[in-house]
Amino acid sequence: MTTAAPLTTTPVSKSETKKLSAAATAKNRLTSPWASLAAVVIAVLWTIPTFGLLISSFRPEMAIKRTGWWTFFSDPEVTLDNYRAVFDDGGINLADFFLNSLVITIPSVVIPLCLASLAAYAFAWMNFPGKNVLFIAIFALQIVPLQVTLVPLLQLYVKAELNNTFWTLWLSHSTFALPLAIYLLHNFIKEVPASLIEAARIDGAGHVSIFFKVLLPLLTPALAAFGIFQFLWVWNDLLVSLTFAGSPEISPMTVQLSNLSGTRGTAWHLLSAGAFVSIVVPVTVFLLLQRYFVRGLLAGSVKG
Amino acid sequence: MFTTASTTSDKILQMFAAILLFAAAVGVILFAASRVSGKRDRAVAALYLLPTVLMLSVGLLYPGVRTIYQSFFDASLSNFIGVDNYTKIFTDAEQLVVLRNTAFWVLVTPFAATGIGLLYAILVDKARMESFAKALIFLPMSISFVAASVIWKFMYEYRPDQRNVEQIGLVNQVIVWLGGKPVQLLIESPLNTFLLIVVMIWIQAGFAMTVLSAAIKAIPDDIIEAARLDGVGPWGMFRFVTLPAIRPAVVVVLTTIAIGTLKVFDIVQTMTGGRFDTNVIANEFYSQSFRSNDKGLGSALAVVLFVLVIPIVVYNIRQLRRSEA
Numbered sequence: 164m165t166t167a168a169p170l171t172t173t174p175v176s177k178s179e180t181k182k183l184s185a186a187a188t189a190k191n192r193l194t195s196p197w198a199s200l201a202a203v204v205i206a207v208l209w210t211i212p213t214f215g216l217l218i219s220s221f222r223p224e225m226a227i228k229r230t231g232w233w234t235f236f237s238d239p240e241v242t243l244d245n246y247r248a249v250f251d252d253g254g255i256n257l258a259d260f261f262l263n264s265l266v267i268t269i270p271s272v273v274i275p276l277c278l279a280s281l282a283a284y285a286f287a288w289m290n291f292p293g294k295n296v297l298f299i300a301i302f303a304l305q306i307v308p309l310q311v312t313l314v315p316l317l318q319l320y321v322k323a324e325l326n327n328t329f330w331t332l333w334l335s336h337s338t339f340a341l342p343l344a345i346y347l348l349h350n351f352i353k354e355v356p357a358s359l360i361e362a363a364r365i366d367g368a369g370h371v372s373i374f375f376k377v378l379l380p381l382l383t384p385a386l387a388a389f390g391i392f393q394f395l396w397v398w399n400d401l402l403v404s405l406t407f408a409g410s411p412e413i414s415p416m417t418v419q420l421s422n423l424s425g426t427r428g429t430a431w432h433l434l435s436a437g438a439f440v441s442i443v444v445p446v447t448v449f450l451l452l453q454r455y456f457v458r459g460l461l462a463g464s465v466k467g
Numbered sequence: 468m469f470t471t472a473s474t475t476s477d478k479i480l481q482m483f484a485a486i487l488l489f490a491a492a493v494g495v496i497l498f499a500a501s502r503v504s505g506k507r508d509r510a511v512a513a514l515y516l517l518p519t520v521l522m523l524s525v526g527l528l529y530p531g532v533r534t535i536y537q538s539f540f541d542a543s544l545s546n547f548i549g550v551d552n553y554t555k556i557f558t559d560a561e562q563l564v565v566l567r568n569t570a571f572w573v574l575v576t577p578f579a580a581t582g583i584g585l586l587y588a589i590l591v592d593k594a595r596m597e598s599f600a601k602a603l604i605f606l607p608m609s610i611s612f613v614a615a616s617v618i619w620k621f622m623y624e625y626r627p628d629q630r631n632v633e634q635i636g637l638v639n640q641v642i643v644w645l646g647g648k649p650v651q652l653l654i655e656s657p658l659n660t661f662l663l664i665v666v667m668i669w670i671q672a673g674f675a676m677t678v679l680s681a682a683i684k685a686i687p688d689d690i691i692e693a694a695r696l697d698g699v700g701p702w703g704m705f706r707f708v709t710l711p712a713i714r715p716a717v718v719v720v721l722t723t724i725a726i727g728t729l730k731v732f733d734i735v736q737t738m739t740g741g742r743f744d745t746n747v748i749a750n751e752f753y754s755q756s757f758r759s760n761d762k763g764l765g766s767a768l769a770v771v772l773f774v775l776v777i778p779i780v781v782y783n784i785r786q787l788r789r790s791e792a
Contacts, residue, residue, distance in 0.1 A: 228635070230633050230635065281493065285511070310768075311770065314756050314769070334522070345519065369501055370511050405757075417614075441614050449605075
């Protein structure tokens, strides 16, 4: 919520190589080889778990069950059977869940972005009574843990006969996203120079055309940052999906993977391949859009 | 359109229908707003805020208040039972384990993740391939907690200590290589709780590193130069220059991770399902509300979670105010 402080995008240090930062000085005196060694050790520790499962996902089922993945290097056996098995129609059918994840995620990103842009614009450039109180109230809603809302929400959905439909997830994810989205977009819109808005107004532009012609093009980085954060949040969510979308017709990959881990906890050939199918999308987003991604993630890290 | 979609084409159609529906709503609002003549901000603002206020009231505010109310009722939500649910949370032996584990999580994770993140940020600062080195640590942040749990469950995998049986989990293999006997890592309590905490640290260290690294790079060069001219050593540089300068960022990181940890659900659910004494509040909330159908107790657990978040947030805001003053 209050991550605003460190959000200031890394001032690309005027890195004159002579001047070293405080940290670099501290590190240098730590006698550099040791510092490098420590960094490498941490990096290796952080990478090995993922690497081990990745290797395993390409090993034959029998090999995974009998020997550790590190024996792969002395006795390499590669197969795509595990990936075939998780997409197999009769078995886990991961393709269906992959589709569900997509169908759940896309509207859950688009809807709050539209609604929050409207609200953020109203807060930033309009005057109306109770503006500050309402803004603070919405801001404060960010700290409400999702858990507090789930039981009554489920009751509401059942009453509205929406239970077991995608609507439960679209509506819930959109609602939960609004406070953060409004806060972020508002901060961004506020930064737009008032003179720009004034000029448009003098030219006779109304609120609608100001929003579309002046603000929207400037807003793109903020929309991208929030959009990516929300995309990953929804794609990776387990709690909301498990609560509202327990039935396999609409549940996303996370639910299926979590179930699989509980019911067939030793089927590592399926678990490993399944995990990597679910990881592919967020990691691709990360690699392609790293800058926006980091910004969005930092800004939204207290959500939920 | 409002039913369960089961075929692929149904699902995709319903998805576009939902997007169109909301787009149309926004269109109607914009159209109405353009009709309202020139200066009357009030009416336009009301239109712009209508969907937001509606969704937040029905989807967050009402359920929140309702949960507090329901926390004073019994399992089926039909009889008022006063504070019995809360008494149970703080006295029942099983619930006390839940509270103890949650305390372990919240006390260990923020400090460990922040410490490792800070150390790594300093170590790779201005090093060659800095952004690659950072990406390695940051990557776990992008994957789901469920996938992270599967990855680590495989690390902790146990095979009985028999001839001809090889370990397939790396942790147990290392234990064997070092001459020990393999351990049922996810069953031994309280060891298992700490092994689950490792997963959270693994995920959050990248977040800590990214924020703190940005803060370190924002320290003005002249401060560092001045300190160096005064002959400040490496430890002094860290203690008296770096740390005070990045203190606000450290507070934000610690509190953010603490709040996230308090609500941790996916890891426990996926790795142990809360069995073997690894349960935490957020998982117990889920089990009570939706598995055991004790909605009263479940609601009370959610309220406890909410109440525990508040002091952390207040501390965060106070520290930020102080650093801005």
